[in-house]
Amino acid sequence: MVTLEEVPDIVSKMTLEEKARIVVGVGMPGMFGNPPPRVPGAAGETHPIERLGIPSAVLADGPAGLRINPRRENDDKTYHATAFPVETMLASTWNREILEAVGRCLGEEVREYGVDILLAPAMNIHRNPLCGRNFEYYSEDPLLTGEMAAAFVKGVQSQGVGTCLKHFAANEQETNRHLIDTLVSERALREIYLKGFEIAVRKSKPWTVMSAYNKLNGQHCSQNEWLLTKVLRDDWGFEGFVMTDWFAKDDPVEMMRAGNDMIMPGKAYQIDPKRKDEVEAIINAVKEGRLDEEILIRNVKNILRILVNSPSFKGYKYSNKPDLDAHARVAYEAGVEGVILLKNNGALPVGRDARIALFGTGQIETIKGGTGSGDTHPRYVISILDGMRERRLRVDEELAEAHAKYLAEIRSTNEYRIEKTVFGEIFKPVPQDFLSEEEIGRFAERNDVAIILISRISGEGYDRRPEKGDFYLSDDEIRLIERVSKAFHGRGKKVVAILNIGSPIEVVSWRSMVDSILLTWQAGQETGRIVADIVSGERNPSGKLPTSFPMDYSDVPSWSFPGEPKDNPQRVAYDEGIYVGYRYYDTFGVEPAYEFGFGLSYTSFEYRNLKVETLDNRVVVSFEVVNAGSLPGKEVAQIYVRAPKGRLDKPFQELKEFHKTRLLNPGEKEKITVELGFNSLASYDGEKWVVEKGEYEVRVGSSSRDIRLIGRFTISQ
Secondary structure (H helix, E strand, O other), X not given: OOOHHHHHHHHHOOOHHHHHHHOEOOXXXXXXXOOOOOOOOOOEEOOOEHHHOEOOOEEEEOOOOOEXXXXXXXXXOXXXXXXXXXXXXXXXXXXXXXXXXHHHHHHHHHHHOOOOEEEOOEOOXXXXXXXXXXXXXXXXXXXXXXXXXXXXXXXXXXXXXXXXXXXXXXXXXXXXXXXXXXXXXXXXHHHHHOHHHHHHHHXXXXXXXXXXXXXXOOEEHHHOHHHHHHHHHHHOOOOOEEEEOOOOOOOHHHHHHHOOOEEOOXXXXXXXXXXXXXXHHHHHHHHOOOOOHHHHHHHHHHHHXXXXXXXXXXXXXXXXXXXXXXXXXXXXXXXXXXXXXXEEOOOXXXXXXXXXXXXXXXXXXXXXXXEOOOOOOOOOOOOHHHHHHHOOOEEOHHXXXXXXXXXXXXXXXXXXXXXXXXXXXXXOOOOOOOOXXXXXXXXXXXXXXXXXXXXXXXXXXXXXXXXXXOOEOOHHHHHHHHHHHHHHHOOOOEEEEEEEOOOOOOOOOOHHHOOEEEEOOXXXXXXXXXXXXXXXXXXXXXXXXXXXXXXXHHHOOOOOOOOEOOOOOOEEEOOOOOOOOHHHHXXXXXXXXXXXXXXXXXXXXXXXXEEEEEEOOEEEEEEEEEEOOOOOEOXXXXXXXXXXXXXXXXXXXXXXXXXXXOOEOXXXXXXXXXXXXXXXXXXXXXXXXXXXXXXXXXXXXXXXXXXXXXXXXXXXX
């Protein structure tokens, strides 16, 4: 077994070819004639060097759960992994503790299934609601992104395995992701698109970072020395190793120079005849003097200093038996805390005795998460219908059967058959208005409340569209809402909409037709149980939006998405600069449908006794949150700061800290104290970080637009 102290000596004994193999993966395991994978379904492996006692290490996908094959050839056993809520839903908890708990569970599964490094968390910013992988990312805000990621990384790595922050950096779209040139100012990079990565690197020390496919200001991220060495290592102190995204291009020698230590998955020429063998290219470059061997040695050492800590290098005997039952309980808790109540005119909770009419095929085809490398293979997925049945809610079974029959018939047709792609199965949306007004009226007569399911799925390799059936509801979805609302409201009964989606959709045109809107995101394998318990009032929603819901797509500031020219984008300009999400809406007076940080509860909270003190180079903010309602609940208190007018333009306000309370009973209060370092108030002026003098406003509240307490402090120089 190689130890950390032995790394320099081991590297000195390596041949040039062995060094080149260490910095290149083995190719896609089990494909193109490559050896079968040690862990079937894992994304990649590193090269072993047996004569020096260096084993291979295994890497696998997994923002929402470890992604490995659940079945293996000639093996009756199963190897399922837990499907946790998607990252956007995890961020909606605003709860560092639950993120760390999810990380611990995932880390155990990684270790016990023989994997060394989890290719997660994904940390790109919700620049535009149409990014196909937004469900895999946390937030539009870099502080929330960084804090959630840091907690997750701490949890995973507490189990003796590694994590990989991705995709570094400015990879906010899927359209032409391999070649798009992202044009963005250094200020916007430093304050928005890199800040979350910086927080996670400094606070949780991840083992690895994955460079992104795209170009950044004209240079591939994997070949960008400023990004990978100057910023990541020199400025932030990163001590792990950097790997490419899978099959990233284009010059392995430039990657080595830039500080991209490992090229994954290796053997790219096997899928692209124009590409050369990376190992051979690196060997030739050293021999020909185009690559200094000291750079190669540096990269090899970066890799081995991390891998010596991995289970494979330590000879760990994994069990293939993680505690999936315990992890399911954590997945449930995380999902419950991530559900967001967007609207409630007395329709929720419905209570256990209410007779419920469920409309929409999403009650059966419940979406656990998105497609692609963020997909998972759990033991089960509890649909919303089955979750309500399991919790003994009074669901109209005749209506449920009508949906099941309709789905079976329409899915058997070629037009609506389930589509299998390289990134997983895609359920083509089917028309939702298959019931007549008379049939809906009959169900309205005998039920107390209607619940309408609206579902969306997206994933790796494609972006969403600003069209009906995607960002906007389809005509058949609108007709369903109109018919159900007319029938139930005409009889004095309530209507609830449940959004089983991965990122925002338009809600303004139809929300007046329903009494309540529950945003359940994509909650993984426990979705049905989570929804049932929130609907019935067994649990109180406490999630808050990590991303803004715009009134209309035309209000979104990232008008350049997904780039120019429109038919085949080659470049995308981040012309909005630092004004992303709420920073734009708040600064320029644009009203969102639901603002960043928004989320209702079945109870109510009051904020009291704000105190703001400056001590040395920090600000201490304290206040109380009181449960002023009649039910137990949790509140997310958000602390924003409004900067004085100075020489740099600043957003109206920026999130600087947050705290989720414990479960507060009616009348109970919690005192919250947070510290803000002066450096957290800094802006980047193009050369350095600057904290401007003047009076700052501390804004404490329940959302970015529901500010309850305001205090002030002054920085004199």
